[in-house]
Amino acid sequence: MKSANKESPSQAAIPAGSGEQPASLIARLTGSLAEVDIGSFPVILGLILIAIVFQIANSHFLSPLNLANLMVQICSVGTMSVGVVLVLLIGEIDLSIGAVSGFCGSVMAVLSVKSGMPAPVAIGAGVLTGVVIGLFQGFWIAKMHVPSFVVTLAGFLGWQGALLYTLGSTGTVDLADPWLIGLVNARLPVWLGWLVAVLFIAVYVFSGLSDQRRRIRAGLKTTSSNWMIARLALVAAGVLAAVGIMNVDRSFTRVPIQGVPLGVLVFLGFIILFDFITRQTRFGRSIFAVGGNPEAARRAGINVDRIRILVFTLASTLAACGGILAGSRLLAVNQSSGGGDILLDSIAAAVIGGTSLFGGRGTTWAALLGALVIGSISNGMDLLALSSYIKFMVTGVVLLLAVTLDAYARSQREKSGR
Amino acid sequence: MASERKPILEARGISKRFGAVQALEDVDFEVYPGDVVGLVGDNGAGKSTLIKVIAGVYHGDEGRIFFEGREVNVSGPGDATALGIETVYQDLALCDNLDVSANLFLGRERTRSIIPHLLQVIDETAMEHEAERIVGELHVVIPSVRSKVATLSGGQRQSAAVSRAVMWNSKVVILDEPTAALGVEQTRQVKDLIRRLRDRGLGVVVISHNLADVFDVCDRIIVLRLGRRVSTFDTHATNAEHVVAAITGAEFGPTDVGKPEGREAV
Numbered sequence: 001m002k003s004a005n006k007e008s009p010s011q012a013a014i015p016a017g018s019g020e021q022p023a024s025l026i027a028r029l030t031g032s033l034a035e036v037d038i039g040s041f042p043v044i045l046g047l048i049l050i051a052i053v054f055q056i057a058n059s060h061f062l063s064p065l066n067l068a069n070l071m072v073q074i075c076s077v078g079t080m081s082v083g084v085v086l087v088l089l090i091g092e093i094d095l096s097i098g099a100v101s102g103f104c105g106s107v108m109a110v111l112s113v114k115s116g117m118p119a120p121v122a123i124g125a126g127v128l129t130g131v132v133i134g135l136f137q138g139f140w141i142a143k144m145h146v147p148s149f150v151v152t153l154a155g156f157l158g159w160q161g162a163l164l165y166t167l168g169s170t171g172t173v174d175l176a177d178p179w180l181i182g183l184v185n186a187r188l189p190v191w192l193g194w195l196v197a198v199l200f201i202a203v204y205v206f207s208g209l210s211d212q213r214r215r216i217r218a219g220l221k222t223t224s225s226n227w228m229i230a231r232l233a234l235v236a237a238g239v240l241a242a243v244g245i246m247n248v249d250r251s252f253t254r255v256p257i258q259g260v261p262l263g264v265l266v267f268l269g270f271i272i273l274f275d276f277i278t279r280q281t282r283f284g285r286s287i288f289a290v291g292g293n294p295e296a297a298r299r300a301g302i303n304v305d306r307i308r309i310l311v312f313t314l315a316s317t318l319a320a321c322g323g324i325l326a327g328s329r330l331l332a333v334n335q336s337s338g339g340g341d342i343l344l345d346s347i348a349a350a351v352i353g354g355t356s357l358f359g360g361r362g363t364t365w366a367a368l369l370g371a372l373v374i375g376s377i378s379n380g381m382d383l384l385a386l387s388s389y390i391k392f393m394v395t396g397v398v399l400l401l402a403v404t405l406d407a408y409a410r411s412q413r414e415k416s417g418r
Numbered sequence: 419m420a421s422e423r424k425p426i427l428e429a430r431g432i433s434k435r436f437g438a439v440q441a442l443e444d445v446d447f448e449v450y451p452g453d454v455v456g457l458v459g460d461n462g463a464g465k466s467t468l469i470k471v472i473a474g475v476y477h478g479d480e481g482r483i484f485f486e487g488r489e490v491n492v493s494g495p496g497d498a499t500a501l502g503i504e505t506v507y508q509d510l511a512l513c514d515n516l517d518v519s520a521n522l523f524l525g526r527e528r529t530r531s532i533i534p535h536l537l538q539v540i541d542e543t544a545m546e547h548e549a550e551r552i553v554g555e556l557h558v559v560i561p562s563v564r565s566k567v568a569t570l571s572g573g574q575r576q577s578a579a580v581s582r583a584v585m586w587n588s589k590v591v592i593l594d595e596p597t598a599a600l601g602v603e604q605t606r607q608v609k610d611l612i613r614r615l616r617d618r619g620l621g622v623v624v625i626s627h628n629l630a631d632v633f634d635v636c637d638r639i640i641v642l643r644l645g646r647r648v649s650t651f652d653t654h655a656t657n658a659e660h661v662v663a664a665i666t667g668a669e670f671g672p673t674d675v676g677k678p679e680g681r682e683a684v
Contacts, residue, residue, distance in 0.1 A: 211543070218547040221562075280539040282527050285516075289524055292513035299495075299511045300525030360515030 042405045043353060043369050046398070050373065054380035061380055065250035068261065070372075070379045072184060075267035076101070076326035077345050078371035082270050082364050083318030084350040086311050089278070090291045091359025092148040094315045096137065096155030097346055101323030102338020103159040104129045106166040108324050109173040109333040112180055119179035123324055130320025131313060133159065138312030142305040148312070156343070164335060172334040175327065184263030184328040190247045193260040197243040200272075201236045208232055263325055268368075270318065275364040287311060291359030322346075348395070349374050352402040373398060424487060426451045426621045427472070427503065427590045432481035434467055441467040442478070443645045449590055449621035454612060456636035456653075457625045460665055463642040465625050469592050473505040474498040486589075504583035505592040510575055514568035518560060519549040521567055522582045552585045556614055559607065573604025577611055584615060591615055592623040597631050609635045629658050641665055 054061040080097050087094045108126030111117040117125070137155055141148045167173060175181055188196070208228065215222045222228075243260060251257035278284035289297040290307045298304050326342075327333040351357060352373050353366025374395060381391045425448035434442040442464045449455055457465050470476045472483065474492040483490055485501050492498050498505070512521050520527075523545045529538040549563040558577040560570060567575060576596055583591050593612070597605040612635050615622050626632050632639060633653055641649040641664040649664035662668075 214543045215546075218543050220543060220546055220550070282529065282538070282540060285520065285527055285540060286525075288516060288520075289513050292515035293511070295509070296511035296513050296524065301496075302525050360513070 042409060043373065043402055046402065047369065047373055047376065050376050050380070054376065054383070058380070058383045061383055063250070064245050064248040066379065066383070068246050068250055070375055071246070071264045072261050072329060073379060074371040074375035075184065075261075075263040076322045076329060077342060077349060077374070078267050078322075078367055079270050079325060080319050080322035080342070080346040081349040081353075081367035081371055082274050083315035083322075084346050085353075085355050085362050085364050085367050086274065086278070086287065086318075087148075087315045088291075088350055088355045088357060089287050089359060089362055090308060090311050091294075092141070092308070092311075093347075094137075094148065094152045094312065094319075095343065096133075096152040096159060097315060097319035097322075098338045098340075098343030099156045099159035099163065100130060100133055100316050100319040100338070101326060101342065102333070102336075103163040103166065103323070104133075104320035105323030105327040105333045105337050106163050106173065108180070109175060109327055110166050110168075112175065112177050113173050119177050119183075122177070122180065123183070126324050127317060127320050130317040130323075133320075134313030134316030135309065137316060138309035141312060142308040160339070163338065167333070167335060172332055174332045180328055181331055182262065182328075183266070184261060184325050186262045187257070187259030188262065188265065190259055193243050193247050196260070196265065197239050201239055204235060205232050263329065266321075266325065270321070271364045271368055274314075278364060283307075283310075288360055291361075345374050348399050352399055354406055373402070423450045423453075425449055425484075426486055428484040429468075429472060430482050430484070432468065432471055432478045432483075434464075434471060434476060434478050440645050442471070445481075445642070445645070445647045447472070447640065447647070449623055451589070451621050452616055452619045453638065454616050454622040454624060454636045456632040456639045457623055457642065458627070458629070458632060458639060458661065458665060459642035462644070463665075464645045465642055466594065468642065469505065469594065469623065469625065472498070473503060473592060499586070502587060502589035503592070504586065504588040504590070506576075506579045506583050506594065506596065508595045508598065510579040512567045512575060512579055515566065517562075517564045517566050518553070518570075518578050519546045519563040521578060522549050522552065522563075522585060524582075526586070548585075552581050556581055556584065556611055558611065571604060572600050573607045576600065576604070576608050580608070580611055580615070584618075584620070588620065590621040590623070592625075594625045595627070596624060597626065597628060605631065629661060632661075633658065643667055 051062060060066055080101055083097060084094065104126040107129045108122045111125050112119065112122040133155070137151050140146055140151045208231075212222055212225075212228060246260045246264070247258050249256045249258045278287060286297065286302045286307050289300065289302055290304050294304050297307075323333075323338055326337060330337075349370030350362070350366055351370065353362075353368065353370030355362030355366045377395050377398060378391060381394070427447075427449040429445070429447040432442050432445045432447070433440070445464070445468060447457075447468060457468070459465050467476065471478045471481075472492065474495045474497050477493065483492055485503075490497070490501060492501070492503075513524065516524070519542075528541040528544045528548070530541040530544070531537065532539055546563055553560065553563055556577070558574070558581055560574050560578070567578065570578065580591070580593065580596070596608050596612070600608065609631065612622055612624065616637075624632065624636060636653055639649075639651040639653060639656070639661055640647060641651070641661060643665060648667075649661075651661060651664075
């Protein structure tokens with residue numbers, strides 16, 4: 001193949017099937033970590049930095065108890081953030097997710113406490129409410145051609161009213177059903193936590209290796225096996241470490257508290273599920289296409305309206321799930337559920353993790369990374385008993401820095417043609 | 419020569435009106451396999467309208483369309499694509515955030531079963547393999563089929579769009595202003611690609627304002643003016659002045675008017 005003839009004549013074209021990667025270390029590392037969006041790399045570094053800073057300031061930050069608490073603290077906002085990623089991918093915005101989470105949480109709580117419904121029914125009704133809300137908002141955006149900003153802003157106001165109405169004069173509903181309380185707080189038995197970790201690693205390794213094998217059989221360029229093994233080992237180590245930390249007895253009393261909290265599993269389950277959907281299915285590919293160039297997607301035969309409606313439905317459904325998780329964690333749903341910073345934290349988390357605000361770029365793992373960043377800052381500052389104003393300012397600065405760094409790194413990569 | 423071959427695509431008597439404007443009036447058009455025909459004319463001459471009627475985006479008020487000798491009804495873009503008529507519009511319709519392989523297969527992704535009948539996932543390996551084959555066959559020069567389209571130059575993007583038009587068993591490819599906004603080297607790449615399409619036996623239609631490019635790559639030139647077909651030229655037998663005269667309507671010696679050879683015989 002002749003060399004590519006554009007702005008950088010020094011860049012020789014990589015011959016097909018050669019099995020070699022570009023020379024520089026960063027290029028090889030990021031190329032091999034290509035399963036995770038490359039833009040997340042500086043965010044991971046930032047997260048490590050945050051961990052170091054807070055650990056120095058307060059030696060309990062990286063303790064098993066605090067880390068487990070941190071994971072539980074972020075599972076609600078993190079779940080909602082997955083929905084935000086989907087909406088951002090098609091280049092839209094959803095301002096209603098906070099209010100939807102609160103309202104759907106209240107539906108669950110009221111059905112359980114005031115109507116005595118069993119937990120699965122209450123949870124199902126809460127989730128279904130989210131689905132209906134999402135279909136409604138999505139329809140209004142796609143078919144009535146009202147901008148998503150306006151429709152979801154109306155939702156932000158309207159569903160907040162619905163929350164207050166549902167809660168009624170008491171204003172607070174305390175959960176009593178042990179299944180609802182346990183949804184987030186129940187802990188997996190230690191052996192089950194290890195089993196889930198091993199299963200995940202097994203599937204991950206298997207799919208990575210079989211993918212490699214298929215590429216070799218098709219005669220395509222592959223990542224070198226050293227980097228492949230390093231990447232698999234890194235992920236496996238990370239998963240085992242996380243489960244190990246949560247399986248350590250973190251109790252201060254003689255009653256042991258150990259095991260992966262169920263809410264964490266639910267949150268991670270959503271991330272893995274939607275990562276699969278967005279990157280491996282035709283529906284997911286259509287989402288990226290609509291976000292990148294809706295007209296091109298339409299001409300290629302993709303039903304753009306249907307994609308938009310489905311994405312907003314998923315976002316509201318995930319918001320409902322987040323609201324249910326939040327209610328479970330708090331053991332109650334009240335008038336401030338879904339309010340406060342929850343909306344902006346969900347959006348900030350998605351963006352910090354590397355999702356583009358303009359559509360077409362991002363992964364669901366961004367929700368995990370961003371939620372960890374925001375959650376760590378909040379958690380660390382609580383440990384240091386710092387005032388709220390510092391928390392807000394620091395989070396704002398971190399958001400600004402994260403997006404700026406990401407934009408810079410991306411423009412550098414585009415210049416070098418990768 | 420041309421009169422011995424049967425056209426692969428033929429339009430007869432196409433008329434199209436938009437309100438008070440007669441965009442096309444009784445226009446005939448024919449494309450032969452292995453032939454590059456340039457469609458030229460001033461702004462408003464009806465070039466875009468004509469190809470949109472052929473591509474099924476518009477429905478002609480009058481006229482008939484024949485494909486491989488059989489009359490066909492092109493009522494939507496899907497009909498045209500099903501016949502094997504592909505159009506590459508000026509905006510290229512590429513997704514910048516996806517790579518070349520994904521763009522080539524946009525909307526028609528290959529899948530494989532993880533759970534038979536239940537779970538289908540995108541078969542990246544098969545698509546990449548196929549994309550490399552197409553790109554290699556057409557001698558399109560890009561760093562990799564996994565390059566994001568946003569990182570490609572204008573000529574590479576045009577080549578990618580044309581490759582997508584060609585890979586789905588197409589028989590006629592229509593290119594709307596393929597070299598507008600391209601530099602010299604990139605224009606050369608695209609013209610080479612057009613010649614390769616012709617060599618593969620496709621019928622190629624090129625709309626262009628650039629007569630130098632038209633003379634370089636087209637075998638025939640059809641001129642539209644004010645919605646009518648006014649001239650047909652054999653590229654080797656004419657020059658730019660004649661073509662310009664036909665485009666603008668200036669009198670300049672004998673010009674070939676209206677009907678292609680052999681129409682009366684049908």
